[in-house]
Structures are given as C-alpha cells and as structure tokens.
Amino acid sequence: MSRDVAIIGIGMSKWGELWDRSLRDIFVEAALAAIDDAGVDKIDSLYIGNMTAGLFTGQEHLAALLADYLGVAPIPATRVESACASGGLAVKMGYLEVALGMSEVVLVGGVEKMTDVGTDQATYALATAADQDYEVYHGITFPGLYAMMARLHMEKYGTTREQLAQVAVKNHYHGSMNPVAQYPQRITVEQVLNSVMIADPLRILDCSPITDGAAALILCPLELAKKISRKPPVKIIGIGHATDSIALHSRDDLTTLKATERAAQQAYRMAGIKPSDLDLAEVHDCFTIAEICVIEALGLVEKGQGGPATAAGMTTLGGKIPVNTSGGLKSKGHPVGATGVAQVVEIVTQLRGEAGPRQVANARLGLTQNMGGSGGSTLIHIMEVAS
Amino acid sequence: MSVSKYWREIPHRYRLEAGKCKQCGKIYFPGRLICPECGGREFDTIQLKREGKLLTYTIIHVGPSRFADQVPYVVGIVELQDGVRLLCQVADCDLDRLQIGLPVKIEFRRISEEGEAGIIHYGYKCVPV
Ligand SMILES: [Zn+2]
Numbered sequence: 001m002s003r004d005v006a007i008i009g010i011g012m013s014k015w016g017e018l019w020d021r022s023l024r025d026i027f028v029e030a031a032l033a034a035i036d037d038a039g040v041d042k043i044d045s046l047y048i049g050n051m052t053a054g055l056f057t058g059q060e061h062l063a064a065l066l067a068d069y070l071g072v073a074p075i076p077a078t079r080v081e082s083a084c085a086s087g088g089l090a091v092k093m094g095y096l097e098v099a100l101g102m103s104e105v106v107l108v109g110g111v112e113k114m115t116d117v118g119t120d121q122a123t124y125a126l127a128t129a130a131d132q133d134y135e136v137y138h139g140i141t142f143p144g145l146y147a148m149m150a151r152l153h154m155e156k157y158g159t160t161r162e163q164l165a166q167v168a169v170k171n172h173y174h175g176s177m178n179p180v181a182q183y184p185q186r187i188t189v190e191q192v193l194n195s196v197m198i199a200d201p202l203r204i205l206d207c208s209p210i211t212d213g214a215a216a217l218i219l220c221p222l223e224l225a226k227k228i229s230r231k232p233p234v235k236i237i238g239i240g241h242a243t244d245s246i247a248l249h250s251r252d253d254l255t256t257l258k259a260t261e262r263a264a265q266q267a268y269r270m271a272g273i274k275p276s277d278l279d280l281a282e283v284h285d286c287f288t289i290a291e292i293c294v295i296e297a298l299g300l301v302e303k304g305q306g307g308p309a310t311a312a313g314m315t316t317l318g319g320k321i322p323v324n325t326s327g328g329l330k331s332k333g334h335p336v337g338a339t340g341v342a343q344v345v346e347i348v349t350q351l352r353g354e355a356g357p358r359q360v361a362n363a364r365l366g367l368t369q370n371m372g373g374s375g376g377s378t379l380i381h382i383m384e385v386a387s
Numbered sequence: 388m389s390v391s392k393y394w395r396e397i398p399h400r401y402r403l404e405a406g407k408c409k410q411c412g413k414i415y416f417p418g419r420l421i422c423p424e425c426g427g428r429e430f431d432t433i434q435l436k437r438e439g440k441l442l443t444y445t446i447i448h449v450g451p452s453r454f455a456d457q458v459p460y461v462v463g464i465v466e467l468q469d470g471v472r473l474l475c476q477v478a479d480c481d482l483d484r485l486q487i488g489l490p491v492k493i494e495f496r497r498i499s500e501e502g503e504a505g506i507i508h509y510g511y512k513c514v515p516v
Contacts, residue, residue: 124451148445199449
C-alpha cells in the first residue's frame with residue numbers, strides 16, 4: 001500500500017536579513033522556484049515547516065495564508081512544528097502523504113522570518129525550544145546549552161578549541177561556493193578564536209546566524225516522476241525520526257545526541273545502507289560542537305573522534321565524507337523552520353550534479369540530519385539518484 | 388510571567404520537591420504523572436539532596452534581557468547525591484575555581500527581575516562547598 005516517493009523540484013528564496021520582504025513573499029518565492037523547477041502545473045497538498053511565526057512576526061494560521069498567497073487554495077495545507085527540525089518534519093509528512101496515495105503532487109516548504117523582531121525577542125523566541133521552566137528560567141541560552149556540551153566533550157574526549165573552530169572554517173569555505181549563502185566569507189581559525197565570547201567556550205563565529213529565508217520541494221510518486229521529471233528524479237529511500245528529553249540535563253550522557261543516533265539507525269535500516277556508503281551529508285551545525293556530536297551520532301566517525309576527523313579534512317569537500325557542502329547553518333544561514341527543507345535542496349542539487357564548484361564527485365547517496373533545540377527531536381532523510 | 392505559572396512551580400523551585408516512583412524508585416525533578424522507566428503511576432513526594440557535583444558549565448557573556456545586569460554569569464548542570472540532575476546558576480564562585488567535578492550545594496537565591504515593576508523571581512542556585 002506504500003509507494004516510492006521522488007523529489008522532482010527544488011527552490012530557495014534569497015537568504016539573509018531581508019528587511020524589505022515579508023514571510024509570505026519569501027515563502028512564495030521559494031515555492032514558485034520549486035514549481036518551475038519541477039515543471040508541474042498543479043499541486044494537490046501543501047506542508048509547511050515553521051517554528052514560531054507567531055513569536056517572530058505575530059502571524060499564525062500560516063498554512064492557509066500561504067496556500068492563498070501561492071494561489072493554490074482550496075487545497076489542504078498543513079503547518080508542522082518541531083522547533084529547528086520543523087522543516088525536516090514537513091519533508092516527512094509530505095513523503096507520507098504521497099507514499100500513502102493520498103496525493104500525487106505535494107509541495108513541501110519551510111520558512112522563517114526572524115528579523116521582524118529585535119535580537120532580544122528573537123533570542124526569546126528561539127529559547128522556547130528549550131525547557132522554559134527548568135532551563136530558560138535560570139538564564140541559560142542555546143549557545144549556553146551547546147557550550148556545556150562542548151566543555152564536556154573537550155574534557156571527555158580531548159576535543160580542542162581549534163577543532164571546534166575547524167567546523168566553522170570548513171563550512172564557510174563550502175559556503176563561499178554557494179550563491180545563496182548568507183555569510184559566504186571565508187574565515188580562519190584565528191578569526192574564530194578571537195571573535196566575541198558568547199557562552200564560554202563558544203564564540204560568535206561558533207554560532208549560526210539569524211536569517212530570513214524559505215526553501216521548497218516538489219514530491220510525487222516515483223512512477224509519475226519517471227514520466228514527467230525533466231531532471232533526474234531523486235528518491236527518498238530512508239527516513240528516521242526520534243525524540244529525546246528537551247532538557248539537556250535530563251539525559252544520561254550529555255555529549256550523545258540519542259535522538260539522532262536512534263533516527264539514524266531507523267533511516268539506515270529502511271534504506272538498507274551503512275554510514276560508510278554515504279557520499280555526502282547535510283547536518284545541523286547550529287553551533288560548531290553540534291556538527292561534531294552529530295557526525296558521531298550518525299556513525300560517520302567513532303564516538304569522540306569528531307574533532308580530529310574534522311581537523312584532518314575528512315568532512316571537507318574532497319574528503320572521505322563531505323559534510324555541509326552548502327555551507328551548513330553556519331555560513332548558508334539558519335531560518336529555523338526552513339533549514340530542514342534547505343538541507344534536502346542541497347542534497348538534490350548535489351545528486352543531480354548541479355552544485356558547480358562545490359560539487360561532490362559522483363555523488364549518488366546523501367543524507368540530511370535536522371535537529372530541534374539541543375537535540376530533543378531529530379529528522380533524518382536518505383536520498384539517492386533514482387535509477 | 389503570570390502569577391499562576393509562577394505559583395505552581397513553587398514546591399519544586401523553593402523546596403526542591405521531587406517525585407519518587409513507588410514501583411522502581413527512580414526520582415524525577417520535577418515530579419511526573421507516569422514513570423518513563425517502569426510505567427508506574429504512583430509517586431512519593433520527597434526533597435532532593437542538596438549536595439552534589441558540577442558535571443559541566445558555561446559562562447554566559449551574552450544573556451537574555453532579564454539577566455543582562457548579571458553578565459558574565461555561570462550556569463551549570465549539577466548531579467545531586469541522589470542521582471538527580473538539574474540546571475542552575477553557579478553563584479559565589481571565582482571563575483578560576485570552576486571545574487568539572489567541583490563539589491557544590493544548592494541554595495535558595497534570587498534568580499532574576501522582570502520588567503518595569505521589578506518583580507523578583509526566586510529559585511535554586513548552586514555554590515561551591
Ligand atoms: Zn518507575
């Protein structure tokens with residue numbers, strides 16, 4: 001009763017501090033780009049990943065609003081939320097709707113408009129992804145939560161401050177080759193180590209930025225894709241989705257992202273692959289330490305080896321498993337609800353062979369990992385070029 | 388913060404009340420209605436041990452506006468002697484004494500002030516033993 005699902009269209013809005021653009025406009029810009037890329041003339045259903053437009057812009061009831069502005073009402077439209085993993089969750093929901101035969105052509109979008117409020121309100125909005133009563137009440141911030149993971153990772157595994165910085169240096173290097181990246185500037189380890197301290201040991205250049213942006217995909221059954229797609233269809237072959245306590249202190253091991261481990265196992269099993277089969281991955285580098293913990297949880301490196309592997313270039317373009325060729329959240333930007341969808345856009349771009357100077361040679365199999373809060377929820381998708 | 392939202396947290400925040408599963412003995416802070424370990428639904432109300440050690444920490448240099456007058460301040464995760472973990476500020480500690488494993492104890496302190504009226508939020512912090 002389940003059928004194969006393919007991605008036949010991808011689109012991105014401009015990403016950055018878009019003072020002159022509204023949430024609805026950036027969403028429609030990305031959605032139209034995806035519709036044009038796929039060459040479809042109608043869609044049957046819409047899924048939108050968005051963390052908290054209510055707090056960032058005062059607007060809820062997004063799904064109907066965006067269906068209207070995209071000109072596709074009265075089709076069903078659904079907004080889903082899982083903090084910074086809202087986009088990844090939208091991809092999963094769109095997949096299910098096609099796989100179950102409820103719709104033929106589904107548009108999956110992600111959007112966040114973060115600069116309509118000041119920094120303090122934005123910090124407040126993002127912090128709602130942590131435990132309000134037992135974390136945020138005490139003055140902790142997201143950089144602070146990840147800083148505590150970083151300090152323990154350094155103590156337990158000998159991860160160095162320089163190795164953390166290498167994650168940012170690598171992702172800005174990749175982002176310098178991505179025309180949509182918000183911060184395409186290349187940076188050095190020294191610049192990271194001398195940047196403003198935010199939450200010791202993390203500095204501003206360890207942190208992903210605040211971004212306005214949207215991304216969109218067109219999903220349809222693989223059989224239909226083979227008939228109508230103008231470009232090589234990309235098949236979704238594995239999905240993983242798991243949760244953990246949203247309060248960091250409630251976890252047995254503060255440096256292990258258990259939801260990511262669990263979701264990865266599910267996705268690898270469904271796809272019938274092992275981590276070493278992957279050609280590339282887009283992962284949730286909201287902070288430098290996050291990428292190190294994530295590549296460990298995904299099994300791309302041994303536990304505790306994320307730092308040395310990064311410093312050795314294993315995850316750089318040309319390395320054994322390039323990670324975040326798009327520039328990642330760090331350089332490309334992190335409009336929270338859009339991120340999980342944009343990660344899939346990058347994998348599809350790479351699998352089509354359209355990534356230009358940042359193209360991974362012979363990319364056939366890619367993974368996305370999108371994470372909410374300090375790791376309380378994770379969505380993983382594995383994709384391959386349809387044969 | 389609304390009065391009811393603040394008021395209902397007082398037993399945990401002021402007195403460190405926790406729930407101990409009658410079936411498997413696991414302690415939850417704050418208390419819960421069902422034990423994720425064993426599915427038990429009956430709990431004894433207990434008070435947490437006040438001594439423990441610092442598992443990890445950070446020094447917040449850029450904080451939310453409610454804490455802006457306190458920066459830089461230290462936040463850590465503490466494991467109490469009964470095995471329960473909680474997150475709180477580390478007070479009265481020279482920065483060069485800070486280290487993972489530092490023995491600490493829980494004290495009742497002012498946490499933050501809210502808004503123009505200066506409503507004061509109280510709760511627990513840890514200090515070096
Ligand atoms: Zn129990």
